[in-house]
Amino acid sequence: MTIKTLPILEDYDISPVTGFLPVDEPLEVLSDPYFAPWEETFKIFNGLLLASRIRQHVQDLPILDASRLKTKAEQRRAYLILCMLSHAFVWGKHEIAAESLPASLAVPWQKVADMLEIQPVLTHAAVVLWNWRLLYKDGPRDLSNLDTLGTLSGSSDESWFYLVTTAIEATGAPALSKILKAIQLVRDDNISGLTEELTAIRGIIESLVAVLRRMFERCDPYVFYWKVRPYLAGWENMAEAGLPNGVRYEGVDDGNYKKLAGGSAAQSSLIHALDIAFGVEHYPTGFRPNKATGTITANGVPHNSYNDVSAPTPGTKANGAPASAGSGSTNFIQKMRFYMPGPHRNFLTHLTEVANIRQYVTTKAAASEKGSRPADVEQLITVYDECVHQIKVFRDVHIQMVTLYIVMQANRGPSISHGGFAMHSQVQKDKHIDNKSTHVTTTALSVDSTDTVSTTTTTASSVSANGTGAPATGSKGSSILYPQKIIFGAPHGLAKKQEAGNDVVRGTGGTDLIPFLRQSRDETNDTKIVPTPSIGTRKSSVAVA
């Protein structure tokens, strides 16, 4: 039997140093004057959006020929511009969603997306991988030295939201070569080398968690939920937001409607690569594998449309291979591969075909009983489980984040005049600087065993007796003091207040997101060789600044 060769990162547009981020900084401008109409519009589009003039402006743009974009860097720059302009056009600023995208955007967007083997919709690649620059050219690719090239809201909170994710991609980049090396070490049956490599990978995943936690520092949950997230939405499952059929791309595919999901870091190839390397498998929400029978059975979690992987599915159209080796079925996470750049998606397929670490560790563990195992095998199992544990911790923190940035904002509604980090005087008193971690810690966000997030601080100051977040001054007073309550009265994309009695909060995928995220976290935990409970009775806390 021939053994499949290991992937070479560079063959898939991946750098051993910068990972899925391009090695060179993304282009800041398309220098060909032919594309000046795009660049000039991009320069002022935040203002056009604010003045409700973006739609008219776009209608008047010429249809430019995207085949004149010769280099990958140019194509990525054009894609970023077209993603942002198109999402600004469709969602507007407190306007009714537009279900038809003019040919001036739709035609070149489709063309450039085809060139990059990606979808014509705002993606993680557009806003995270290809939307950064270094403040100091000789400085690091980390949060001390990164800036964005564009945002939809024009806010620094949005920049931070993207840049934390860019920094995660940069931090995780060295793990990719190490994963490939680890796979080779398995082939060589080199336990000590493998243990060493996994130890290094564990450290990298720990660093990812540390960067993820920094989201709380400069991205205000209120701003994110009400001002940023609506623009990230795509047009799949968006009937309530006024796009029951998706969006028509004028001049493309006979102007048929397209239903495409919006931008999500679930499209991060880095996290997919870690899952594949460690053998973490994901199943449709509500289903878990039955190890005894080899079938997938319902696990009591309500089935929801994170399962709906109808069209498009990543395994069929985009790469011609099953999306997830072993699982035989797909869920939302696999579906997200359809929204990755083609070469990155193809890398994941190749990686899936050669991934062997979990099987190796499992086989070594099964060869002897715990207690009588050789020390090197014990050590290998421990470090493998620690790697998986760190991916699980990443998902724990992520669930806390989603709870604060989405669930709590949706429950409170839009009428919080002072934003998501509303400070109670008690909190101000508690403020202190933790010099060791360089985190400014103002309060602890406590999370109990059911992932319930509570912040005494914000609730104490912002949620009033009437439960809306507005002070209990009577409806007239609160309308004057809290005009956003009226402005956001009509749902705008994903930004809406949760109705009383409805505990389902929708993700960009369109449905109930917390059961989906919890299952993903539990599936990670289940991958450990030595099982430990996914959530215990512990209380964990994350710093909120």
Ligand code: HEM
């Ligand atoms: C304020 C910060 C964030 C919010 C509110 C958020 C929100 C969400 C939501 C709603 C989902 C469900 C899928 C969807 O509907 O798109 C999701 C999934 C996901 N997000 Fe985030 N996210 C945040 C930051 C990040 C960051 C920085 C990463 C880093 C790569 C990340 C990685 C993922 C991944 C990998 C998934 C797929 C689920 C899984 O693998 O467990 N997210 N996120």
